[in-house]
Amino acid sequence: METDRRLSELYPGSARDLCELRFDTPFQLLVATVLSAQTTDERVNMVTPALFARYPEPADLAEAQTEELEGLIHSTGFFRAKARNLIGLGAALRDRYDSEVPKDLDELVTIPGVGRKTGNVIRSVAFDLPGLAVDTHVTRLTRLLGLTGSDDPVKIESEVCTLLRPAAWGGFGLRLILHGRRVCVARRPSCGECLLNDFCPSAFRAAPVARAATPSGPAGSRRRGPAKAGSDGPGGAGRRARLSGPEPG
Numbered sequence: 540m541e542t543d544r545r546l547s548e549l550y551p552g553s554a555r556d557l558c559e560l561r562f563d564t565p566f567q568l569l570v571a572t573v574l575s576a577q578t579t580d581e582r583v584n585m586v587t588p589a590l591f592a593r594y595p596e597p598a599d600l601a602e603a604q605t606e607e608l609e610g611l612i613h614s615t616g617f618f619r620a621k622a623r624n625l626i627g628l629g630a631a632l633r634d635r636y637d638s639e640v641p642k643d644l645d646e647l648v649t650i651p652g653v654g655r656k657t658g659n660v661i662r663s664v665a666f667d668l669p670g671l672a673v674d675t676h677v678t679r680l681t682r683l684l685g686l687t688g689s690d691d692p693v694k695i696e697s698e699v700c701t702l703l704r705p706a707a708w709g710g711f712g713l714r715l716i717l718h719g720r721r722v723c724v725a726r727r728p729s730c731g732e733c734l735l736n737d738f739c740p741s742a743f744r745a746a747p748v749a750r751a752a753t754p755s756g757p758a759g760s761r762r763r764g765p766a767k768a769g770s771d772g773p774g775g776a777g778r779r780a781r782l783s784g785p786e787p788g
């Protein structure tokens with residue numbers, strides 16, 4: 540797919556390379572991904588070293604004292620629900636999976652706090668298995684790019700996966716997340732700086748931004764852009780994708 544080919548030039552590497560959460564084991568990634576709901580990966584990375592040291596195995600987490608666990612994850616927000624899910628997650632892994640993280644999505648989504656998005660993150664980032672994690676950025680960008688007409692994450696996952704070989708699913712999702720944060724920002728997409736602007740059906744239609752030269756050719760090849768460029772661009776961005784967090788303004 541041309542979109543993935545171009546985004547791979549801008550954001551190279553595997554799903555694991557592009558993931559911003561810090562972890563050593565699938566269990567740690569699972570815990571970190573559950574914690575990343577409604578906060579930034581940077582915030583999660585601040586609390587996980589102490590959390591992983593205190594609860595190194597699923598059984599340790601299953602037997603955690605709720606108040607102590609809540610205190611360790613408080614700064615990530617929604618700490619009561621997250622603590623409840625993490626204790627349930629530890630118990631599920633200990634009791635049903637011999638303290639290992641399962642690889643099948645159907646099994647992952649039975650674990651407390653784990654939905655398809657988190658399950659696909661675990662598959663692609665921890666296990667290098669096919670898995671397209673559909674978050675708000677992936678939903679928005681796949682619609683803007685005309686890859687789907689749906690706003691249902693399950694349908695989007697299904698439709699977009701048919702366009703790519705399975706090995707590319709995970710990396711593509713993480714590249715879309717990066718592009719959604721750095722260039723195709725929700726309220727002011729920087730179409731003028733976007734390397735997809737010569738074929739994106741939404742280019743220069745979503746917000747008043749300027750056109751600039753792109754790797755695909757000179758400026759203004761198909762649509763005309765207005766006068767002022769958006770501020771978000773790949774030059775000022777990191778090359779690893781946050782998995783969740785608040786939508787940028």
Ligand code: SF4
Binds near residue numbers: 683730740741743
């Ligand atoms: S051309 Fe504009 S609308 Fe299309 S993906 Fe790029 S930034 Fe988003």
